[in-house]
Amino acid sequence: REYRGAPTGTDIECRGWRQEAALRLLNNNLDPEVAENPEELVVYGGTGRAARSWDAYDAILAELRDLGDAETLLVQSGKPVGRFETHERAPRVLVANSNLVGKWDDWDHFHELEARGLIMYGQMTAGSWAYIGTQGIIQGTFETLAELARQEFEENSLEGRVVATGGLGGMGGAQPLAVTMNHGVCIAAEVDEDRIDRRIETGYLMDKTSDLEVALQQAAEYADRGEPYSVGVHMNAADMLAELVDRNEIPDVVTDQTSAHDELEGYYPSGYTVAAADARREADPETYVAESLDTMERHVQAILDLQERGAVAFEYGNNIRGQVREHRGMETAFDFPGFVPAYVRPLFCRGKGPFRWVALSGDPDDIRRTDEAVTELFPEKDALHRWIDLAQEQVEFQGLPSRVCWLGYRAADDPDGLTERARFALRINDLVADGEIAAPIVVTRDHLDAGSVASPNRETEAMKDGSDAIADWPILNALLNCAAGADVVSVHDGGGVGIGNALHTNNHVVLDGSDLAAEKARRVFTTDPGMGVVRHADAGYETALDEAEASGVPIPMRERER
Amino acid sequence: REYRGAPTGTDIECRGWRQEAALRLLNNNLDPEVAENPEELVVYGGTGRAARSWDAYDAILAELRDLGDAETLLVQSGKPVGRFETHERAPRVLVANSNLVGKWDDWDHFHELEARGLIMYGQMTAGSWAYIGTQGIIQGTFETLAELARQEFEENSLEGRVVATGGLGGMGGAQPLAVTMNHGVCIAAEVDEDRIDRRIETGYLMDKTSDLEVALQQAAEYADRGEPYSVGVHMNAADMLAELVDRNEIPDVVTDQTSAHDELEGYYPSGYTVAAADARREADPETYVAESLDTMERHVQAILDLQERGAVAFEYGNNIRGQVREHRGMETAFDFPGFVPAYVRPLFCRGKGPFRWVALSGDPDDIRRTDEAVTELFPEKDALHRWIDLAQEQVEFQGLPSRVCWLGYRAADDPDGLTERARFALRINDLVADGEIAAPIVVTRDHLDAGSVASPNRETEAMKDGSDAIADWPILNALLNCAAGADVVSVHDGGGVGIGNALHTNNHVVLDGSDLAAEKARRVFTTDPGMGVVRHADAGYETALDEAEASGVPIPMRERER
Ligand SMILES: NC(=O)c1ccc[n+]([C@@H]2O[C@H](COP(=O)([O-])OP(=O)(O)OC[C@H]3O[C@@H](n4cnc5c(N)ncnc54)[C@H](O)[C@@H]3O)[C@@H](O)[C@H]2O)c1
């Protein structure tokens, strides 16, 4: 099977740029530079796929090429299933991936249906065609670690600190670079040597070894000198952390990004090479799962032990705590917090989240132009400027050039009452209209955003009012994105924390320089982050209620919330 | 608390008819003539509510009165939570009720969250403001029993046949009338005497007794004479059926519509009066639930025994089989079929489902005019004509005058390629425009419709390809309704089969005589039933593939389906 990534340039195969954008982003998700395993249509995060099968992929492309400007294509778990006439202001593509009725909403049923070819795991941005490679997560990881440093260390930096983690996959691969960008030292366990090599090739990781002793020595030396350093350790993450406990080598920070959300296809049990594990998984999946969960139990115990001895510990969104609590009855698992309540929720309350954009031209200059625009537009945002500088220096583009940064609401700061996201999107749209950018830019985001997700073990862990598991919110968010005119709207079950553990949404808005694009952008980038403000205001967060007041977000029963 | 049902007439409180329609339908749901327990905001079906609390109700009304023609109100489990600017073609109200993330999607979590005031049970048309009293279900029940008669009895009628059932609540109360409309005899057990009286008052039921002996004698006499008859038996349904088994009195048909989907607040265990059961529920809910499930087990066993001895048995959508299989391990429960695969799915494959419309004027003449219109428009549909005649004679309006009938796709039959639903909606819109109808008509439907629901124990039981539990479909349906411009779009978990057992959607389209209404109607009544065709075509039903071909519904991978 041949696949080459997204078409680029200013000529289009489809009947309009909105359809073309969907086609390019789907192909970009499968670009060998971007996807972890494009032969299998796997983009990242265990088995997160962009399409259900190559047949389905071909059919999606054919539909997109043929789709009119007032038509809407329906994609059910990576397969095109219908097409209807709607209107210009409606989305061009509607996507629902991996969703199951509650009682059947678990991996067993999912795998049964997957085996019959009826469903696909969409992860977050895999099945919604919004993955932009490791870059997508890197700024989030950078921001999270920066916030951690602010909260935990006097220096407000990771300088001289050692972070121990595991997993150098599609998302986890961002960890070493985010640590070094924060001037720290990172030791990351990874069982798959190819992944380690890949991170080194792309500049995300500096060094590798299979000798933990060596890694620790190097780490200590760099940390002492206050210099950034990262090393991939070719071993199982659970074994590495257990050894740190045994040697009483306590890192400053401990976390993990192995694909623990999926005990069968994501996580590797201890005692196997990758090849041996893959064979065992094929031959005897039940034993594999049991051993996988045993390893996770030791893994979590090691994190708890390191925390006990002084390390700052947090879960990095892979549901490893939920897995061992559910399958091993380990209640202490939740004694270390998730990264969202610890470091991200305050941003969500203000509608701030990961805004990302992709240059459909394929031309890196287009992103450079947007980099300039965002820094011009927000001259007061020091962290943003620092991020853009670092990203330009250190982040290599994978597939279509793209950028990510966290933008918020703060409509209050704008004379026209525009949100930060809307203001920037309109600016890009003008640049496209003026020909300063070669082809349209498509704006999208992570499913992990302020108002787009219900995920009790991650994004909505420990909500103030206890509303963690209520899924009305992401459903309203998807409907509202549709009402506001996003060009692609998706709803996924599972994602980073596994089937039945989360519901979340995505959107795309194509900025082609037209008035219609401006209209859509103004609305979507008000309503979508606005849902973050509304959702957290409803849960009683003061920051969200303040933001709503300052930015004029109507909260119908707000007097009753305080 | 005062509540008086919907405002009527041609003057409006809101800024437009779309908002006014939502306001009237919400109030209509709470009309004492319509709702089972309006003081508690309970509309029907156990605890299916129209709003979360009276405060939330007031706030919804205030928001609707103030809502602009390009604004969208968000309702989360019966509470207004936000309002955003969208556009005219977008919905005015978006609703998500009772939705929980999969792993938490059960009654325990639901009740916990309900107790904290964070969620509400929306049932199907309760929380989506589309309930029209027992009339709403009666035509479905009529159609189902007519289809049953066609399949099971040579006479194609229930004449001389006895149907034994239970439950005379909001929906179940339609059973006796639907049986007598099909010329049969109905014996219905009901523990709540008030409910029996209410069905007699409204003309749905003829007689009552608390002596089963008497009921059986009467039934036999009427059946012998081939005359229609119905009697409410004031006793527990499980006890009644068990006694029929003991006496070897085998009815021709056996089914049930007690609220068995909710073992705590819907179903009554044997051995209690209503008052005693209510007290026990309060004092000791755990015992209540255990006894409730014990009774259900005997109930299902009696149905199986009657089936064994020759009765035609089917489950009528209250999940009583699922309850005893899940909580009592009774695997034989599914030895009798659900009514959907048995009698309804062939209609769904053709996009046919329960289309209903409500006269916002409050004037019964408006419905009479639409009755004429629908019979004029479909002169060849005998069953439809028979239904309209019977309905005019025997169905008393409750609250706002309304009508329901099953309309399908069959765009192939229309010169303009319009579906039946679209054709009729456009006709109504013209009548409103011409002033032949006093005020706008709002068209809505049951959540049980061709393409709107995933419910493995009911609507999607035993799908041909095994895709029963895939919830991508209702999510796509809701998004598409939104894209097509329905005025209200809702997504609910639970409904008739209980939390975690189903996901389903609803829509409203307001026909105010305008071009915009015509545009919306044409689109929504193509896409919404079209999803039924698409969903069943994807599952491999020939009827659906034929309908798609005949009516020009694009099925992207259709060659691959056959
Ligand atoms: N910030 C977030 O919320 C967030 C974002 C992205 C991903 N995640 C979660 O983080 C996890 C990783 O995501 P990804 O996209 O990198 O997944 P991935 O599947 O691409 O990579 C996982 C990596 O972990 C390695 N691995 C698995 N088990 C291991 C073990 N026991 N020891 C050492 N290495 C092991 C694999 O070889 C692989 O390289 C997922 O669970 C994902 O859902 C969270």
Ligand SMILES: NC(=O)c1ccc[n+]([C@@H]2O[C@H](COP(=O)([O-])OP(=O)(O)OC[C@H]3O[C@@H](n4cnc5c(N)ncnc54)[C@H](O)[C@@H]3O)[C@@H](O)[C@H]2O)c1
């Ligand atoms: N066609 C369908 O698919 C469909 C449509 C509507 C309702 N339903 C299901 O049917 C059931 C009834 O709906 P409803 O709106 O009438 O509910 P409801 O709560 O208004 O009425 C239920 C009635 O059953 C009675 N009852 C409960 N337990 C009993 C028992 N053991 N014996 C005798 N009577 C008992 C109650 O007193 C009440 O009158 C629900 O489970 C509902 O979800 C199915």
